[in-house]
Structures are given as structure tokens and as C-alpha cells.
Amino acid sequence: MKRDQITVENCRKALVALSIPVLFFSSVAKAELGEALVLCKHNKNVRTLRIEMGSDQKCKAIYTKQGIDQTIGSAQYLNSCTEIVAGVRKTLEEAKWSCRDVKEARTSSVSTVVE
Known part of the structure; x- marks a missing residue:
């Protein structure tokens, strides 16, 4: 050559x-997300709301503030947890927070090949 x-x-x-x-x-x-994830922003502050199913088949509504999870409610039926999340979302939006549903998240990684 x-x-x-x-x-x-x-x-x-x-x-x-x-x-x-x-x-x-x-x-x-x-990364597929759980049953529901709501991301709310106000200035540089971020809050998340999500629903998780427990091993006991009960749902938990979880609120994350400053990286700390708090269970804000649990119920036998998913509909009830959805209502809890919707109520907190409404309260945040009335306080001028901007909220949106998150369906999925993607991450990527680049590695360097050395010969």
C-alpha cells in the first residue's frame, strides 16, 4: 500500500x-421511568414528583426536594397516587412553578479508543 x-x-x-x-x-x-414522573422548575430550583409501586402492590407518591425523597402518600390503587401527584403539581403551578411530564430519560457515554 x-x-x-x-x-x-x-x-x-x-x-x-x-x-x-x-x-x-x-x-x-x-432508562424507562416508573409509572409517572413530573419535573417542576422555578428559577434554579427543581422538584420532582413520581409514583412507585411497592412490593406489597401499593403505590407510593414521592416528592423530591433538594435531592431528598419524601413519601407524600400511599394507596392501594394507582389512581389514588396519581391524584396525590396531580394535587401537588397543581399547588406548585399555582405558585408559578413550571411542571412537565417526563416519559423517558436517556444518557450517553463516549469512550476514547487508544491504539
Whole structure:
């Protein structure tokens, strides 16, 4: 092979080696969220509301403030926990918080290949 062909081939291999981890991690690192997740923001403050199902088949409504989870209610039926979350969301929005439903979250990771 000529020198230019070797350089082009090495560049092609490097590009493929770098793109494979990005494609792999961006598709694999998809995190499905629980029954419900609401993200509320006001200035630089963030609050989350979510519903989790316990091993006893009861739901828990959880409020996160400054990184600390608080169970704000639990019930036998998911509908009841949904109402609890909706009530807290309404209260936050009336206090000028901006809330939105979050359906899924994605993370990605890039790794460096060293030859």
C-alpha cells in the first residue's frame, strides 16, 4: 500500500472505533421511568414528583426536594397516587412553578479508543 492509502485506512479505522461506543451506549443506556414522573422548575430550583409501586402492590407518591425523597402518600390503587401527584403539581403551578411530564430519560457515554 502507498503511504496515502495507509493514512486514509488508519483514519477510517479510527472513525469506526470512535463511533461504535457512541452508537452502542446511546441506544443501550435508555432508562424507562416508573409509572409517572413530573419535573417542576422555578428559577434554579427543581422538584420532582413520581409514583412507585411497592412490593406489597401499593403505590407510593414521592416528592423530591433538594435531592431528598419524601413519601407524600400511599394507596392501594394507582389512581389514588396519581391524584396525590396531580394535587401537588397543581399547588406548585399555582405558585408559578413550571411542571412537565417526563416519559423517558436517556444518557450517553463516549469512550476514547487508544491504539
